[in-house]
Amino acid sequence: MTETKPRYHHGDLPSTLLHSARVLLEQDGIAALKLRAITRHAGVSATAATPHFGNLSGVLSALAAIGFNELTAAMSNTTHKTMRDIGLAYIRFAIANPGLFTLMFRNDSIDRTTPDLQNASEKALSCLADLPSDTPPSSPLDKAAQMASAWAKVHGLAILAIDGQLQALTPQPLTPILLEKLLANTLSIK
Amino acid sequence: MTETKPRYHHGDLPSTLLHSARVLLEQDGIAALKLRAITRHAGVSATAATPHFGNLSGVLSALAAIGFNELTAAMSNTTHKTMRDIGLAYIRFAIANPGLFTLMFRNDSIDRTTPDLQNASEKALSCLADLPSDTPPSSPLDKAAQMASAWAKVHGLAILAIDGQLQALTPQPLTPILLEKLLANTLSIK
DNA sequence: GTGTGTATCTTTGCGGTGTAAAGATATGCG
């Protein structure tokens, strides 16, 4: 990024492409994630991504993996490893990075079998799975149900918040402060 | 559908196009929802949808509206108007119509301001909102939090189920019977 | 009935897309 002199061999094209992709994503939404738009933004030819990522899905998968890593970091940075705090970190990440978060779960655009992506998403999931449950599970299925319950609620809330559909639930306009209160209240509901 | 004689004026092209779109959707996934593919499947020219739906977004929005109406019907057909039964109906619909359900919440492909779609989605949401809460809400925000909690959990579960990510939570392979048990258990968690 | 306006559908054309294949260029290593 500091070196703008145009040379045939870019030097660090992969990260430059991912940067461009992310800028376009948060700027113009997920519909702007075209391969040609990304390479155009990066100042290279339309097929320059091929040697590094193979195809568009490869670029988006790499970007999604970055997203999962950042999500993991956000959840790991919480002081209290409680459902409430980790859930809030999860949802705050989604609200702060709506395009990226959407991409991370758009399975017809990314390739979940990519090793990097698979590792990154598993690590993020384990942050939620390792939460201490208030009532000890009576069976493996019950344990799975507890994890699914937490996962689903947090993930569902994040999606509703991004889509602006929580607005429909409140009489007043939903300011950021009110949204935070709503999230906290919702996560407190056992 | 009973009349296959090809005539210049199709007669019932809108519903035929929506039918084709739905077939392609459940057959080849949401990525197959191209305007040209839909019209090709319906046996008409590539731009035949224009007078009826305007553009691709119009077709997909109409299809999404159908989805919301069917979802509403599924939730209305439950005998017990409980969180558990209505939630199960919601999730079962999603599992039975994964492509359609995904489309219904893909806001960069559909146009939520379409009147039909807006009405249909509001009706579906009200089915969840009108659930009796076990503890009376202490404030409007608390009421919103209760609704968000139910909405989020059910919606999150549906998405996780569709994406096959509940598999990651269980040690054994997730048979349909086991999935039903897991869903019931998860929804019972208060 | 007949004529005409209009809605419906087709044809054509254009700029955009992803990506395969082949060519150009720089790098790195023997």
Add this chain to the structure above:
DNA sequence: CGCATATCTTTACACCGCAAAGATACACAC
């Protein structure tokens, strides 16, 4: 220095959404 190789560009092609113009058949006034 020489050359294999990785990296990037150019070219080409099939596909896409959609605007515009043409063809067709319906509907309704007369």
